[in-house]
Amino acid sequence: MYNSFCIPFYTESAYNTLFSMERGQKMRRRHWLRIGLIAMLTASLIFAGCSRGAKENGAGTGNGTGTTGTASGDDKSPVTFTYFAFGSNIDKLASETRIGQILKEQTGVDWKMEFVVGDPAIKAGVMISGGEYPDVISPVSEYAKLVDAGAFIPLNDLIEQHGPNIMRVYGPYLDKMKHEDGNIYILPFTANVGGYISDPNPVTNFWIQRRVLKEFGYPKIKTLDQYFELIEKFHEKYPVIDGKETIGFGIYAGDAAQYYTITNPPMHLAGYPNDGNVLVDLETHEAKLYQGTELEKRWLKALHDLYNKGLLDPESFTANGDQFMAKITSGRMLGFAAYIWQIGDAINNLKTAGNDDLQYVSLPIVFDEDITDAYVDPPSFVNNRGLGISVSAKDPVRIIKYWDNLLKEENQKLTTWGEPGVTYEVDENGRFYMTEEQLRKRNDNDFRREYGFAYFEYEWPRYGNNSVYEDGNAHWPFYQPEVARVNYTEGDKELLKAWGVETFADLYATPVERPWYPAWSIEKPQGSPEAMFSQQANDLMMLYYPKMVLAPEGQFEAVWEEYMREFGKLNAAGYEEFMTRKVRDRVAGKW
Amino acid sequence: MVVEKSRIRQFFKSLSNQKTLMLMSLPFLVWVIVFKYLPLWGWLIAFQRYRLGKGLFDQTWVGLENFRMLFQDHHFYRVLRNTLVMSSLNLVLGFVTAITLALLLNELRRVYFKRTVQTISYLPHFVSWVVAANIVQETLAPEGIINNLLLKLNIIERPILWLGVGEYFWGILAVAEVWKNVGWNTIIYLAAITTIDPTQYEAAQIDGASRFRRMWHITLPGIRPVIVLLLIMNLGHILESGFEPQYLLGNSMNIEYSENLDIFVLKYGIQLNNYGLATAAGIFKTVVSFIFIISANHIAKRLGQSRLY
Numbered sequence: 001m002y003n004s005f006c007i008p009f010y011t012e013s014a015y016n017t018l019f020s021m022e023r024g025q026k027m028r029r030r031h032w033l034r035i036g037l038i039a040m041l042t043a044s045l046i047f048a049g050c051s052r053g054a055k056e057n058g059a060g061t062g063n064g065t066g067t068t069g070t071a072s073g074d075d076k077s078p079v080t081f082t083y084f085a086f087g088s089n090i091d092k093l094a095s096e097t098r099i100g101q102i103l104k105e106q107t108g109v110d111w112k113m114e115f116v117v118g119d120p121a122i123k124a125g126v127m128i129s130g131g132e133y134p135d136v137i138s139p140v141s142e143y144a145k146l147v148d149a150g151a152f153i154p155l156n157d158l159i160e161q162h163g164p165n166i167m168r169v170y171g172p173y174l175d176k177m178k179h180e181d182g183n184i185y186i187l188p189f190t191a192n193v194g195g196y197i198s199d200p201n202p203v204t205n206f207w208i209q210r211r212v213l214k215e216f217g218y219p220k221i222k223t224l225d226q227y228f229e230l231i232e233k234f235h236e237k238y239p240v241i242d243g244k245e246t247i248g249f250g251i252y253a254g255d256a257a258q259y260y261t262i263t264n265p266p267m268h269l270a271g272y273p274n275d276g277n278v279l280v281d282l283e284t285h286e287a288k289l290y291q292g293t294e295l296e297k298r299w300l301k302a303l304h305d306l307y308n309k310g311l312l313d314p315e316s317f318t319a320n321g322d323q324f325m326a327k328i329t330s331g332r333m334l335g336f337a338a339y340i341w342q343i344g345d346a347i348n349n350l351k352t353a354g355n356d357d358l359q360y361v362s363l364p365i366v367f368d369e370d371i372t373d374a375y376v377d378p379p380s381f382v383n384n385r386g387l388g389i390s391v392s393a394k395d396p397v398r399i400i401k402y403w404d405n406l407l408k409e410e411n412q413k414l415t416t417w418g419e420p421g422v423t424y425e426v427d428e429n430g431r432f433y434m435t436e437e438q439l440r441k442r443n444d445n446d447f448r449r450e451y452g453f454a455y456f457e458y459e460w461p462r463y464g465n466n467s468v469y470e471d472g473n474a475h476w477p478f479y480q481p482e483v484a485r486v487n488y489t490e491g492d493k494e495l496l497k498a499w500g501v502e503t504f505a506d507l508y509a510t511p512v513e514r515p516w517y518p519a520w521s522i523e524k525p526q527g528s529p530e531a532m533f534s535q536q537a538n539d540l541m542m543l544y545y546p547k548m549v550l551a552p553e554g555q556f557e558a559v560w561e562e563y564m565r566e567f568g569k570l571n572a573a574g575y576e577e578f579m580t581r582k583v584r585d586r587v588a589g590k591w
Numbered sequence: 592m593v594v595e596k597s598r599i600r601q602f603f604k605s606l607s608n609q610k611t612l613m614l615m616s617l618p619f620l621v622w623v624i625v626f627k628y629l630p631l632w633g634w635l636i637a638f639q640r641y642r643l644g645k646g647l648f649d650q651t652w653v654g655l656e657n658f659r660m661l662f663q664d665h666h667f668y669r670v671l672r673n674t675l676v677m678s679s680l681n682l683v684l685g686f687v688t689a690i691t692l693a694l695l696l697n698e699l700r701r702v703y704f705k706r707t708v709q710t711i712s713y714l715p716h717f718v719s720w721v722v723a724a725n726i727v728q729e730t731l732a733p734e735g736i737i738n739n740l741l742l743k744l745n746i747i748e749r750p751i752l753w754l755g756v757g758e759y760f761w762g763i764l765a766v767a768e769v770w771k772n773v774g775w776n777t778i779i780y781l782a783a784i785t786t787i788d789p790t791q792y793e794a795a796q797i798d799g800a801s802r803f804r805r806m807w808h809i810t811l812p813g814i815r816p817v818i819v820l821l822l823i824m825n826l827g828h829i830l831e832s833g834f835e836p837q838y839l840l841g842n843s844m845n846i847e848y849s850e851n852l853d854i855f856v857l858k859y860g861i862q863l864n865n866y867g868l869a870t871a872a873g874i875f876k877t878v879v880s881f882i883f884i885i886s887a888n889h890i891a892k893r894l895g896q897s898r899l900y
Contacts, residue, residue: 121862128643145864149644254842317844318754320728526864527640535863539666542843546755550844 076108081399084133085387085459086124086140089115090449097452099414106411109402113455127151133390136399138459139186143384144523147185152388153396154183162400165407169193169463176383176591186386187403187461193475195468196379198511200484200503203362204375205261205268208335210491211357218498224269224299227365228306231334235311241332248311250327251303252338254319256542261338262316263541266295271371273378273511276520277534278579282512285587287519287579291537292567297560298367303549304556317546331358356491364508377518378511379466383591384521387461403461409470412463415456417477418442423451424477432473433482442477516586519579533575540566637870657871667855673761674851678832680765682825688769689776690818694806696777697784713774720771720835727767727840728754754840760848764836779821780814787813816897823891823899827884830876852876 083094094100094111104110114134116123124142127133128149139146146152159166166187170177173191177184206227212234213219221227228249235248253262264274267290272279278287279295290296306312319327325346327333340347340362350359364373387403389396405411417424417432423442424434434442441447448454467475474480478487484503488496501507524530544563551559585591606613637657639650661667692712699705715723730736733750741747753759787809795805834853841849852872860869884899891898 121864125643145643148642151644256841256843259843314752314755315733318728318752318842319732320725322725323728323732526642531863532859535858539846539858542846546844 075398078104078108078110079395079398080110080112081136081393081395082134083111083113083136083138084115085113085138086116086120086142087138087459089113089454089459091115092449092455094452094455097450097455099418099452099456101452102414103402103406103411103456107402107405109398121145133392135393136387136389138385138387140385143186144526146388147179148526151390152185153391153393154185155187155389155400156182156184158389158396158400159184159187162397163404163407165404166400166461169407169461173381173383175589176381177386178591186384186388188381188383188386189458189460189462190380190382190385190464191462192379192381192464193467194470196466197468197474197476197479198376198466198505199479200481200505201478201487202364202376202505202508203340204364204373205265205337205339205362206335206365207338207360207362209331209333209357210359210361210495212334213361213495214357218495220499221363222366222369224302224365224367227335227363228302228311232309232311234334244330244332247313247327247333248309248335249306250313250319250324250333250336251316252319252321252324252336252342253316253545254324255321258321258342259538259542261342262545263291263538265337266290266293266299268373268375269299269365269367269371270295271366271374273374273376273514273517274520275518276522277537278519278576280514280516280519280583282514285516285580285584287576287583289537289572289576291541292564292572295367300545300548300560301556304551307549308553312549314550317550328360329353329358336360351489356489356494359491361495361504372509372512374509374511376505376508376511378514380514380517381464381591382518382521384523387459406456407461407463412467412475413469415460415462416453416475418451418453427482430471430473431482432477432480434477434486436486439483439486516583519583522579522582522586524578529571530575530578533570533572536570537567537572537575540570634870634874636866637874639867641866641870643864643866653867657865657867658875660868661871661875664859669847670850670852670855673848674830674832674853676761677764677837677851678829680761681768681832682822682829684765684769685772685776685825686818686822688773690780690811690814692773693777693780693784693814694810696781697810698802698806709774709777711774712777715771716775718771720839723767723771724836724839727763731763752844754842755844757845757848760840760845764840764849767836767840768833779817783814783817784810819891819896820899823884823887826887827880829883830879 080093091114094113095104100111120140120142124139124145128146128151133151137146137151159170170187170191173188174184177186177188179185208221208227208230212230215234215237216230219226219230221230231248235246239246251262253259263277267275267279270279270290275287277289277291279290280287303312307314313327313333315323315327321342324338325343328336328343328346329349347360364375366373389399393399406415420426420432423438424432425438426432442453445454463475465476465479469475477483481503496502496504499507524534540563544559544566548556548559548563633647635647636650638652638654639647640653640656641650696705696709699708718726731753732738733752737753738747738750742750753763791809791813792805795809800808830852832851832853834851834857837849837851838854838857841854856869856872859865860872888898888900
């Protein structure tokens with residue numbers, strides 16, 4: 001009865017996409033509005049059924065000994081460094097958390113952790129102008145800017161001299177971590193170690209209400225047409241729910257910062273993973289925009305037809321986050337398009353409420369039967385998200401040693417699983433699992449902050465989510481099959497049974513290797529024509545999408561042609577050339 | 592020589608006479624110098640391809656390229672139109688509603704009622720736009736109070752997506768601005784009204800002037816200097832139509848009407864790290880403000896009205 005959906009919100013891919021400014025055109029740089037939304041989301045998560053465990057658990061963190069491993073450094077005198085992250089979280093002193101306390105006992109190092117408030121771009125600008133930096137910085141979307149300004153020190157020699165564990169974890173990725181000048185400035189968050197385990201419960205951005213599936217005997221849906229057809233059939237049968245008009249399909253595109261929700265689907269539907277605004281050919285590695293193509297047209301035409309049948313909610317273009325989530329929880333909306341990190345607390349609320357009919361399930365939907373879906377991310381290495389040491393750092397060697405200690409396998413277990421017997425259990429075969437109670441706490445935001453999971457499981461040098469320990473257990477607890485099983489509700493089990501699968505992952509295609517993935521993390525130089533193109537292309541989509549989708553019947557083509565004329569004025573070829581070059585560089589090993 | 596000397600003495604004499612006033616204005620003088628004059632050298636950025644982290648003189652100079660980029664962007668003119676329309680609407684409606692409310696409040700005899708109205712009318716001023724925009728969005732939602740009311744009264748058949756029709760945006764914004772600021776804006780007029788000599792009203796009353804006549808012939812002319820002064824000052828802000836409400840209420844369906852100069856600068860200047868372009872837009876705004884203030888002041892002078900300088 002806890003929320004499995006707290007999880008994806010914190011998983012790496014969600015996080016990366018959330019904070020990728022690479023999606024420049026799709027995801028504009030976040031503003032305080034988004035931060036506010038996230039704050040609200042997190043707050044609601046706390047209230048949304050994760051809350052019961054918090055109080056009971058406070059006491060549990062007081063016991064246990066902090067003698068897991070010893071620090072490699074010689075100096076263990078107490079010291080406090082400053083940590084600043086452009087992710088979103090609540091400021092805290094590391095030693096106020098259980099994990100931070102244990103790590104402090106090992107190393108003597110404490111951290112004053114601060115997180116960005118307001119517009120990250122502005123905060124980064126202020127930092128740079130002042131020339132004073134915290135000791136370590138996780139720049140997230142501000143990476144290019146901070147590196148350009150010379151805010152980070154190169155780590156190449158430091159990790160070689162003082163970081164045996166760092167070398168063990170990041171060794172295979174060193175080439176990908178090097179900036180254009182050959183220096184390593186950050187230690188990324190996605191270095192997978194020892195084997196590869198994928199998410200047993202992936203989600204997509206197409207959701208359908210479970211009662212719609214139930215009504216028609218849990219049909220297997222693969223294409224967009226089937227999906228819309230099912231919604232239409234249900235809508236015909238039940239035009240009014242609880243005295244209010246049934247809404248067929250909605251999209252969370254009312255908030256300018258969330259516009260990528262409506263611009264990304266052509267990519268997913270065509271069977272490509274989230275590569276930003278381009279599709280990359282598996283053989284030629286050519287990067288092509290899908291804006292202005294038949295794929296985009298097909299998606300928009302489908303929405304246009306849906307609208308003219310009265311099934312598409314026109315409020316999709318105006319509703320803010322709260323309004324959209326209210327629709328989801330109202331039970332009146334049969335299907336919608338949105339990413340899990342945008343609507344997590346609505347999904348959580350429905351789960352807590354417990355009415356399986358009103359809950360949603362996401363489906364790997366594509367345009368045609370013969371398209372293989374690519375909703376599960378291929379093994380990837382995101383090289384522009386990580387933690388770096390700033391030029392203002394007082395003692396870089398000590399910091400490197402702390403990180404090295406953090407990357408020891410037993411400490412990595414501490415950051416995601418916690419302590420055996422307290423936050424997880426080990427069975428006779430050495431497999432890690434969690435009781436329902438432990439799992440609920442693991443998902444509880446209050447507990448996660450108090451214990452330190454919320455701080456140490458991400459935005460620090462770490463094992464990637466898909467890592468497997470030497471003993472065979474998954475690094476990311478929610479990828480451990482034993483944990484995933486406890487996580488299923490009765491309704492989940494019924495769905496799985498009807499579809500004849502063990503986990504939701506069985507519904508998805510196995511990811512294909514894409515050595516450049518993800519293309520969204522390709523940094524565009526500041527003030528470059530490519531950065532400009534992204535902005536202008538996005539503005540064009542903002543302007544024309546509603547015009548096309550909400551056009552009266554028969555007028556779609558005319559607006560589309562006008563859109564294409566405007567799009568033709570932008571230098572799309574130059575942008576594609578740039579992206580192709582960068583993708584090919586990556587394939588050739590030059591990251 | 593003698594004249595000169597006595598003049599200087601005169602100056603110091605009045606200076607010492609008014610030293611309290613001088614002291615009081617000193618902080619503001621310092622404020623103006625520090626925040627308005629010192630940053631002016633940053634205008635140099637407009638002529639550079641500015642990169643953060645490098646000194647102002649280590650940058651690449653690009654001449655007028657940033658200005659060229661600004662004025663050649665067809666986007667820019669749409670944004671400029673929106674800015675001008677929205678701020679003119681704000682200016683006109685802001686003045687009319689605030690003066691009207693001040694006049695009406697002034698006529699109220701029951702202090703308790705007057706205070707209540709005043710408090711209610713300027714409460715929204717203290718609500719941040721983030722919250723206010725949410726209230727506006729909820730009110731205008733398809734199931735919001737406005738649509739419900741219109742549906743019940745059979746004025747419309749289907750709910751209107753108010754924020755989804757670009758043409759409505761200016762009107763919605765103007766009404767929201769009035770709602771938010773009318774109470775606050777009345778304060779200065781109410782203060783001005785109190786300076787009017789009450790004997791004038793008594794005289795008019797004896798001459799048989801009605802309430803309306805007294806308002807028209809005494810109150811309004813009495814606060815005219817304040818009105819003209821504020822008008823001149825506000826004309827200087829003609830290119831500042833606000834940022835938050837447009838940013839928060841704007842969506843893809845009304846973007847043609849909601850995007851203003853400040854959002855344009857945020858998108859193409861600050862977010863793309865194009866500080867040169869942002870500064871160029873700032874200079875453009877300053878020049879326009881300058882022209883407006885000087886001409887408004889000149890016109891006021893011609894008409895024999897009170898003026899800024």
